[in-house]
Amino acid sequence: MDKASVTELGYIGISVSDAAAWRDYACCIVGMELVDDGEEDRFYLRMDGWHHRIVVHTNGGDDLEYLGWRVDGPNELDAIAAQLDAAGYSYRVASAEEAAERRVLGLLKLEDPGGNPTEIFWGPEQTLRRPFHPGRPMHGRFLTGSQGLGHCLLRQDDDEAAYRFYRTLGFKGGVEYHLPLPDGATAKPTFMHCNDRQHAVAFGLGPMPKRINHLMIEYTELDDLGIAHDMIRERQIPVAMQLGKHSNDQALTFYHASPSGWLWELGWGGVKSSDQLVYYKADLFGHGIEASGFGLDVELGDDG
Ligand SMILES: [Fe+2]
Known part of the structure; x- marks a missing residue:
């Protein structure tokens, strides 16, 4: 079976x-x-x-x-x-x-x-009698459906143990980046998927003060990402990572501080997951580090 x-x-x-x-x-x-x-x-x-x-x-x-x-x-x-x-x-x-x-x-x-x-x-409860009504005007919707609500980067002390656990739940995936750290070591984060979303869970960026580094959610329309970006800039909310595209999910995203201090990554346009593993040494473009201290001070722009 x-x-x-x-x-x-x-x-x-x-x-x-x-x-x-x-x-x-x-x-x-x-x-x-x-x-x-x-x-x-x-x-x-x-x-x-x-x-x-x-x-x-x-x-x-x-x-x-x-x-x-x-x-x-x-x-x-x-x-x-x-x-x-x-x-x-x-x-x-x-x-x-x-x-x-x-x-x-x-x-x-x-x-x-x-x-x-x-x-x-x-068996989650669906409340279809009350259609989804966004909290502010939106051009489109959140990308959920069979891709779930988004992805999380979680704290793990032992990446191998975490990999075994998520494999047991049926996830596929693996290490998708080799990234230089300020101390000369190499970060090798793991990304795992259980549906078409390129990854639903990730880990492997070293010790973290909280259980979660960030939650990523995706809009169906680019303009809704742009509106959120404008409002976050207007309110001067700390942006840990500027607009850019990761090489793995290729969504246009940026990272900013939620009211609890940990990050939310808002995005649009991600590609679907693949069972064929590859790895990268840099991002496609952007994602420059802006506000530091949010556990994402990782250089994603140098593939030398
Ligand atoms: Fe992410």
Whole structure:
């Protein structure tokens, strides 16, 4: 039998200290829809027909709380569980109450080797009766669908262990860059995919203060990226990496500080994933380092 695989990054949970700043940023700049179900400790961000793609917990952690990887249904969840058992990873089957809290029909909870809380779920709630309504006027939509909500660069202490774990969940991919570091060492970050999005998870840029370095989301229209870029520049939000194209996903992107200090990468025009591995020593163009101290002080422009 073919190996079972997760199919997309379905949702994430984040913790924030400044809920008002996050509401304004995510909705008025990025364009997400605010969903407030009257719960005191959280609100939701919507990007498409799902009830939400991001749960914002207003408990002050200013970090990633959990990642939710989707499988098709209960049979596929059982198959993933069997793969975790065979590889020696422990997990917990969540209760019906926990599934209801995530607005899914079933899930497992575990941690990845870097200690990042990880959930494997099926059956997310869709709220099609309420069409997606962006938080600010948009020309297009967020690129989600079968490509999931985006990608994350996560903290890992042991890249080999992380690679084995994500392979067990069905991901493909590998090292896609060799990059010179200021101390003379070479960074060899790993990028892994589980659908057409070029990568859904990445790791391997050394020690990080938070679980997450950045979340990347993609617009279907270039003009929506341009509007977000204008607003971020007008508000003088720190830009860690200027507009440019990575050689691997070839999306036009830039990186800036979210209200929690970790980065969001907004993009447009990424290419689809390929199972045939290649590696690069530089980016296609741009991505110059501007504001430092965000864990992305990596020179991407010199392939000498
Ligand atoms: Fe990225």
